[in-house]
Amino acid sequence: MTEPHDVDDVIGPDDDDDDGDRDDVVELDDEDGDEYDLLDDDPYADYDGYGDEDDPADEDDEREVDTAELDAAEAAGGISVAGDGAEDIAPSSMAPDLSAYTVDISTGEVTDVPAVATPVQADLAAQLSGSMPLLLLAKSAQKAGHLPEVAQVATRVTGGAVGVGVVLRLPSHTAAAAAAFLARFGSSPVRLADPDLYRAPSHGSPDKAIGVRTVKWHPWLANAPAPSSSTDTAWVGTVLQKQIDAGATVMLSATGWVGATNGAIELGHARRWVAASRAAARPSTPMFVNLTMDRAWLTDSNLRSLLLQELVESNERLWYLRFRWPVTNPRYGQLRDAAVLDGYKLLAVTAALEGKVLVLPNSGLTGWVATALGATGFSTGMSWGEQAYADPRIVSARKGEPPPPPTLRLFERSLLHTVDHASHVALMAQQDYLLCRCRYCQALGAHTQSPARWDRETAGLHYLLRVARLTAMLNGPARRTEATREVLRAQQFLKATATTAAAPTGNNAPAHLSEWYRLLL
Amino acid sequence: MQAVFHAEAASFLGRGAFGETWRVVDSAGTSTAVKIILDEGYPQALLTREVGGLQRAQDPRVVALLDVREVELAIGARQALVFEFVAGGDVAGRLAAGAGPSWDEAAQFLRELLGAVNALHAVDTVHRDIKPENVALRGSSWSAPVLLDLGLAKLLNVESMTQYPALMGTLPYMAPEQVQQESGRKAADVWAVGVVSYILLSGRHPFLGGRSTAVLGEELLDRMRAGAPPLPAGVPGDAAAVVHRLLSFDAFERGSAGRAYRDLGGT
Numbered sequence: 001m002t003e004p005h006d007v008d009d010v011i012g013p014d015d016d017d018d019d020g021d022r023d024d025v026v027e028l029d030d031e032d033g034d035e036y037d038l039l040d041d042d043p044y045a046d047y048d049g050y051g052d053e054d055d056p057a058d059e060d061d062e063r064e065v066d067t068a069e070l071d072a073a074e075a076a077g078g079i080s081v082a083g084d085g086a087e088d089i090a091p092s093s094m095a096p097d098l099s100a101y102t103v104d105i106s107t108g109e110v111t112d113v114p115a116v117a118t119p120v121q122a123d124l125a126a127q128l129s130g131s132m133p134l135l136l137l138a139k140s141a142q143k144a145g146h147l148p149e150v151a152q153v154a155t156r157v158t159g160g161a162v163g164v165g166v167v168l169r170l171p172s173h174t175a176a177a178a179a180a181f182l183a184r185f186g187s188s189p190v191r192l193a194d195p196d197l198y199r200a201p202s203h204g205s206p207d208k209a210i211g212v213r214t215v216k217w218h219p220w221l222a223n224a225p226a227p228s229s230s231t232d233t234a235w236v237g238t239v240l241q242k243q244i245d246a247g248a249t250v251m252l253s254a255t256g257w258v259g260a261t262n263g264a265i266e267l268g269h270a271r272r273w274v275a276a277s278r279a280a281a282r283p284s285t286p287m288f289v290n291l292t293m294d295r296a297w298l299t300d301s302n303l304r305s306l307l308l309q310e311l312v313e314s315n316e317r318l319w320y321l322r323f324r325w326p327v328t329n330p331r332y333g334q335l336r337d338a339a340v341l342d343g344y345k346l347l348a349v350t351a352a353l354e355g356k357v358l359v360l361p362n363s364g365l366t367g368w369v370a371t372a373l374g375a376t377g378f379s380t381g382m383s384w385g386e387q388a389y390a391d392p393r394i395v396s397a398r399k400g401e402p403p404p405p406p407t408l409r410l411f412e413r414s415l416l417h418t419v420d421h422a423s424h425v426a427l428m429a430q431q432d433y434l435l436c437r438c439r440y441c442q443a444l445g446a447h448t449q450s451p452a453r454w455d456r457e458t459a460g461l462h463y464l465l466r467v468a469r470l471t472a473m474l475n476g477p478a479r480r481t482e483a484t485r486e487v488l489r490a491q492q493f494l495k496a497t498a499t500t501a502a503a504p505t506g507n508n509a510p511a512h513l514s515e516w517y518r519l520l521l
Numbered sequence: 522m523q524a525v526f527h528a529e530a531a532s533f534l535g536r537g538a539f540g541e542t543w544r545v546v547d548s549a550g551t552s553t554a555v556k557i558i559l560d561e562g563y564p565q566a567l568l569t570r571e572v573g574g575l576q577r578a579q580d581p582r583v584v585a586l587l588d589v590r591e592v593e594l595a596i597g598a599r600q601a602l603v604f605e606f607v608a609g610g611d612v613a614g615r616l617a618a619g620a621g622p623s624w625d626e627a628a629q630f631l632r633e634l635l636g637a638v639n640a641l642h643a644v645d646t647v648h649r650d651i652k653p654e655n656v657a658l659r660g661s662s663w664s665a666p667v668l669l670d671l672g673l674a675k676l677l678n679v680e681s682m683t684q685y686p687a688l689m690g691t692l693p694y695m696a697p698e699q700v701q702q703e704s705g706r707k708a709a710d711v712w713a714v715g716v717v718s719y720i721l722l723s724g725r726h727p728f729l730g731g732r733s734t735a736v737l738g739e740e741l742l743d744r745m746r747a748g749a750p751p752l753p754a755g756v757p758g759d760a761a762a763v764v765h766r767l768l769s770f771d772a773f774e775r776g777s778a779g780r781a782y783r784d785l786g787g788t
């Protein structure tokens with residue numbers, strides 16, 4: 001099935017992205033080369049011999065200076081915003097077109113920016129109360145040095161309306177590196193150290209096997225007991241303690257993969273381990289029920305009813321549920337599988353009715369839509385692997401040919417979607433285009449026609465700030481209305497481009513918008 | 522201890538699936554309801570564990586279990602559960618006497634019964650046999666229901682089932698999943714509250730229409746799937762909406778007792 005002629009059969013400029021039905025097809029990349037499995041999207045890439053860093057959290061250390069400066073300025077009672085970018089506007093002027101400042105579009109120069117101090121985030125109890133949205137910045141394996149800064153800026157630009165927390169994958173770090181990283185998020189009350197137990201060999205998730213270094217450094221993961229075995233108090237205690245050692249402020253239960261084959265039985269096993277985790281957790285430390293589930297738990301009506309009944313009946317209030325998506329195209333795009341989205345909707349609505357706090361890790365802007373529908377929050381990150389937990393695309397390069405360089409995509413606030421540079425430039429000329437004025441876009445030169453300063457990491461930081469702003473729209477009783485309005489706005493912008501050369505096509509087209517609109521209505 | 526069971530101090534309350542219940546007045550004049558487990562040699566440790574939820578619930582709407590002890594009877598030693606005595610009669614008695622509540626009283630009854638079930642569920646205890654006979658009315662007030670007999674359904678063993686077949690399976694109050702032989706979880710209690718309340722609000726069973734012996738199996742499930750007929754127009758709207766939700770076929774759609782309790786203004 002890796003024959004080149006098969007591959008040729010599926011390539012073509014118009015051959016784009018149906019969801020879910022092609023993971024059995026070996027594909028060469030489609031037209032823009034964006035579909036390659038990039039190493040930095042693998043959560044453990046740096047860890048299992050692909051990367052050259054022993055300690056991912058230590059990379060980009062020089063970036064800490066930036067955060068330190070911010071901290072110092074904050075301590076002094078206010079942040080000097082000279083050159084700090086237009087995101088530092090007063091919370092009251094967060095709406096896109098209400099600004100007390102001036103931006104020169106041709107140069108990107110910003111003037112008249114009011115000085116704003118970083119608001120103090122709401123305390124942990126408030127962020128876990130379900131009364132405000134929660135955005136968890138998920139540390140990717142590489143290029144995470146700027147994340148503390150993003151947390152600060154996101155807190156400022158959202159005026160404290162969003163809980164901005166952080167989550168890292170415990171098995172990708174040494175204990176010391178994990179602790180050092182989380183320690184940099186002192187002003188984020190919600191800090192998670194995800195044990196990623198679904199990846200344990202005994203859990204049978206579809207993920208690829210954990211690497212040798214993970215086995216060596218994290219024997220508790222490698223030797224995790226099978227969910228079907230009787231609960232092991234000592235092991236559960238270890239899993240919780242590892243999180244505490246890393247500086248986590250909220251525990252994740254010692255549970256992992258819940259498959260669909262024997263769904264009811266597997267859920268029953270998970271329930272036992274959650275109870276064991278509850279018994280082992282310190283009463284003072286909150287804990288999420290932590291499950292990573294086959295998507296059939298969202299799409300199959302029997303399994304979904306079981307899951308929803310579990311949510312309704314359990315006395316546990318905090319739920320951290322990750323679902324494995326089908327292959328999702330394009331990477332850095334949005335999930336469009338209607339059945340999965342409908343399942344998310346029912347889950348989110350039920351959680352809200354029951355006063356449960358539902359957090360959807362690694363769900364990107366699908367998590368944002370779910371939050372508009374009743375979830376409390378979600379996690380996303382700079383890399384695709386943190387934005388989506390999905391079946392991988394099987395990609396093969398033709399023999400002897402190096403893979404084409406990945407296309408860099410930028411998240412467009414106008415479209416709620418990522419596009420390539422050519423599309424970005426074309427869109428910018430459109431009426432009602434919303435230019436992002438964040439510091440990262442300025443660094444990218446995003447307002448210019450030139451791709452010279454485009455860079456993947458900076459684009460990822462801009463994405464996170466945009467997500468924070470979108471999430472801030474969901475603080476309030478009318479969150480569903482606010483999200484619907486935002487999606488409608490993007491649809492109208494898209495519609496207006498339809499007859500122009502700027503009309504986004506292929507992977508640049510935000511095909512998810514109509515699905516989102518249907519869901520939100 | 523022995524004095525407690527002097528015949529002149531005790532009056533017979535009823536006979537259930539597990540044994541007999543007696544009202545006992547002690548020398549200080551305090552009444553207790555003593556339930557004697559007829560099953561010979563029932564291990565006390567097991568009994569204590571099974572009824573543990575009762576002691577943990579700690580809510581005036583859940584009957585207080587005062588003691589678990591062994592008593593000497595003419596037939597030999599038996600385990601006994603000593604409960605607070607709730608004076609005022611039970612819902613079944615009131616219905617039999619044709620003395621049902623007004624709609625407003627029924628709505629208050631619904632809210633407080635949900636409060637009771639919520640308190641029980643909060644300590645992860647499931648009643649599994651909520652029915653008019655198991656709901657007392659403190660001081661004969663419809664707004665002060667007290668849940669009796671909780672957790673005891675679990676105590677039923679094969680022996681007691683064969684001994685008292687007629688008393689088994691309170692079919693009219695069973696949730697669809699119980700009718701389908703699945704064990705009842707919290708959602709089954711929520712369903713039963715719906716059935717009892719529906720009867721109080723409308724004077725009829727939501728699915729059996731007075732011919733309970735004639736409707737069986739698939740037909741009953743079909744009726745449950747189709748949903749309960751509308752309640753009379755004068756029933757307070759929020760109570761009617763909650764009762765219909767509690768009678769949802771799909772367990773999760775019933776929502777928790779706590780949610781329904783809060784929907785009706787409970788805190």
Ligand SMILES: Nc1ncnc2c1ncn2[C@@H]1O[C@H](COP(=O)(O)OP(=O)(O)O)[C@@H](O)[C@H]1O
Nearest residue numbers: 534535536537538542554604605606607611654
């Ligand atoms: N704690 C109590 N206080 C007052 N009355 C009670 C108490 N417990 C039981 N009863 C009354 O005794 C009757 C018989 O109780 P029980 O033996 O438990 O039978 P059943 O199992 O049919 O409910 C009940 O219907 C109820 O009216």
Ligand SMILES: [Zn+2]
Nearest residue numbers: 436438441462
């Ligand atoms: Zn930007």
